[in-house]
Amino acid sequence: MLMLTQMIKTMGRTLLRLKFIFITFLATLLAGCDQKVTGILNPKGIISYEERILLFDSVALMLIVVIPVIIMSFAFIIRYREGKRTSAYKPNWGHSVFLEGFWWGIPCLIIVALGIMAWHYTHKLDPYRKIDGYPVSLKVQVVALPWKWLFIYPEQNIASVNYLKLPVNQQVQFFLTSDNVPMSAFFVPQLGSQIYTMAGMQTQLHLLATQTGTYRGLDSQYNGDGFSDMHFPVEVVDDAEMKAWFASVKNSNKTLNLSNYTKLRQNSIAHPKEFYSGVEDKLFMNIMHYYMGHGPLKFDN
Amino acid sequence: MSYILFARWFGLISIILSLGIIFNLKDAREMAKGFVKSETGYIMGAVLPIIFGSLAFMHHHAFEEGPTLIIDIIGLSMILLGAYRAWFPEHWKKVLGEHIDIVPPMFALFGMMFGVILLYVGFISPLIR
Numbered sequence: 001m002l003m004l005t006q007m008i009k010t011m012g013r014t015l016l017r018l019k020f021i022f023i024t025f026l027a028t029l030l031a032g033c034d035q036k037v038t039g040i041l042n043p044k045g046i047i048s049y050e051e052r053i054l055l056f057d058s059v060a061l062m063l064i065v066v067i068p069v070i071i072m073s074f075a076f077i078i079r080y081r082e083g084k085r086t087s088a089y090k091p092n093w094g095h096s097v098f099l100e101g102f103w104w105g106i107p108c109l110i111i112v113a114l115g116i117m118a119w120h121y122t123h124k125l126d127p128y129r130k131i132d133g134y135p136v137s138l139k140v141q142v143v144a145l146p147w148k149w150l151f152i153y154p155e156q157n158i159a160s161v162n163y164l165k166l167p168v169n170q171q172v173q174f175f176l177t178s179d180n181v182p183m184s185a186f187f188v189p190q191l192g193s194q195i196y197t198m199a200g201m202q203t204q205l206h207l208l209a210t211q212t213g214t215y216r217g218l219d220s221q222y223n224g225d226g227f228s229d230m231h232f233p234v235e236v237v238d239d240a241e242m243k244a245w246f247a248s249v250k251n252s253n254k255t256l257n258l259s260n261y262t263k264l265r266q267n268s269i270a271h272p273k274e275f276y277s278g279v280e281d282k283l284f285m286n287i288m289h290y291y292m293g294h295g296p297l298k299f300d301n
Numbered sequence: 302m303s304y305i306l307f308a309r310w311f312g313l314i315s316i317i318l319s320l321g322i323i324f325n326l327k328d329a330r331e332m333a334k335g336f337v338k339s340e341t342g343y344i345m346g347a348v349l350p351i352i353f354g355s356l357a358f359m360h361h362h363a364f365e366e367g368p369t370l371i372i373d374i375i376g377l378s379m380i381l382l383g384a385y386r387a388w389f390p391e392h393w394k395k396v397l398g399e400h401i402d403i404v405p406p407m408f409a410l411f412g413m414m415f416g417v418i419l420l421y422v423g424f425i426s427p428l429i430r
Contacts, residue, residue, distance in 0.1 A: 056429050060421040068413040075323045098400060102407065106414070120366070 039189040044211045044236070046131055047192025054121045061110055061117075127193045127205040130171065134208055137170040141284040142186055144178035144197040144219065145264060147226025148271040149186070152256075152279050158249045159256045161264065161274040162232040164188075167242040168212050174205040179287045180265045185221035188234050194220050200291030209236040226269035252277040304360040304372045305423055311353065311375075312419030319412030322405050329405035337397050346393065347386035354379030368422040368430070375415060 043049040078084075123129070130136060141152040152159045166172050178184050178197040186205070187194035195205045209215075219230040237245070254260065255278035264274075280286075322329040336342035357376025362369040386393045397404060 052429055056425065060418060060425070063421070064414045064417050067417045068410055071320070071413060072323065072410075078324065079326065096403070099403065102410075 038216065043190060043192075044209055044213060044215060045191035046208045046210060047125055047206075048190055049210070050121065050125055051192065054117065054125075057117060058114060061114055064110060065107055125193060127195050127203070129206065130173070131206050131208050134169075134171040136173045136206070138167060138172045140164070140166075140172060140174050142174055142176040142197065143284065143287060144176070144181055144184035144186070144223075144230075146181040146224060146267045147219075147230040147269055148264070149217070149219075149230065149232050150264065152284055153246070154279070154284070156246050156250075157279055158246065158252075159276040159279050160249070162271055163273040163275070164217060164232055164234045165242065165245050166207075166209055166234060166236050167239055168209050168236050170239075171206060171208045174207065175284065176203045176205065177201060177284065177288050179290075182223045183221060184219045184223045184230070186217070187220040188215055188217040190215040191234065191236075196221065200288055202288055212236050212238060226267070229270040249275045250277050256280055256283065304362075304369055305427055307357060307360065308368075308372060308419045308423030310423075311357070312416050312423050314416075315412040315419060316416035319409040319416060322409040322412070326405055329409070330402065333397075333401055333404050337394055337401065342394075342397075343386065343390075346397075347383045350379040350383035351387070354381075354383055368426045371418055371422050375419070 040048055040052055040055065043052050139154055141154055143150040143152070148162050149164075150159060150161055151164050174186070174195075176186055176195060176197040178199050180199075183199075184197045185194050186197055188207070191207045191209055193205060193207075195203050197203060213236055215234045215236065217232045217234045219227060223230070252275045254274070254276050256264075256276035257278075257280050260276070261280060261283065336345055354376045357372050358380060359376075360369065360372055361376070362373055364370055364373050400407075
């Protein structure tokens with residue numbers, strides 16, 4: 001009787017442990033459901049949408065070989081296990097032109113297909129290429145600073161730091177460079193391509209957001225102490241809200257003159273958002289010229 | 302039947318049959334030997350590929366880029382294979398007879414490859430496009 005009671009107790013404890021393990025396992029699995037899918041897997045722009053298609057199609061093409069190979073690994077294990085004697089025993093068999101052609105031919109075809117896809121999408125999604133069918137409605141000059149992002153809206157003559165606002169369903173052309181910081185990389189994963197910024201040089205990027213919302217922009221190139229805080233929100237809004245924002249920034253009492261810019265180009269980590277109602281004439285161009293040795297930009301330091 | 306439905310339907314058929322063959326090669330080899338000599342070979346080698354191939358080719362998209370290209374290629378290759386069996390029966394029997402040992406694993410492998418890509422076209426691709 002005592003033994004039976006002990007057995008029941010032991011079984012109860014084991015069941016409790018199993019239940020705990022099962023619940024933990026289930027919770028771990030379901031924890032993923034609560035995570036918001038972000039980045040390139042949840043595109044909100046034309047370019048990122050195409051990039052996701054390229055990513056999935058490439059993986060599927062590679063799986064044509066990978067999945068059959070994994071399945072065949074199990075088939076071989078089962079077929080050639082010790083307990084099973086196969087009828088055919090061919091110790092001198094070593095070569096088959098047909099089979100060689102097959103298992104070299106198929107991967108070669110897949111590589112050719114991948115190559116064609118990569119070539120096609122590389123040209124189609126070239127950051128410098130304007131997106132077909134949409135006129136450029138806004139130009140933004142981007143300067144990577146240590147460790148913050150400066151966004152200049154040249155046509156509106158306003159600027160912001162660590163904050164980017166864009167209109168929905170309108171093509172935006174970015175001109176990018178960097179100042180006083182090593183090479184950086186501008187990247188808004190949910191909108192599209194990453195592009196590098198380099199001192200004395202200008203790179204270009206075209207993006208088109210198709211859905212309003214707030215997305216994460218970041219620097220994806222390690223560039224020093226403040227790298228991990230060099231990110232910014234990208235707010236995509238409708239046309240009316242965009243115009244209202246331009247007007248509100250125009251009312252700001254700060255302007256981005258040379259003196260303010262000199263302060264801005266000093267090192268700072270997790271720099272707060274800032275807005276400027278006016279921008280020094282040809283500032284972006286002069287930042288680039290400064291590194292080419294013939295710029296009129298004179299910094300205080 | 303849209304190309305997506307076709308991809309799902311034929312993808313599932315391909316995967317199920319291929320898995321059956323790859324894990325039961327002995328049985329598949331015996332069947333294959335019978336195919337060469339009997340009219341079953343004609344049905345399996347010509348009639349069915351032509352039916353499935355023409356079904357796929359019904360959605361012919363002039364080899365446009367995208368998932369439909371897979372359906373076009375699979376449809377065209379099956380029609381060509383079927384036509385080869387129907388038009389050149391002696392040559393087909395000779396080739397199959399010479400390689401009878403590797404025909405079932407090859408069939409299973411191609412089936413798996415077609416199955417994987419068709420299931421992608423049928424189930425995953427519509428979600429991301």
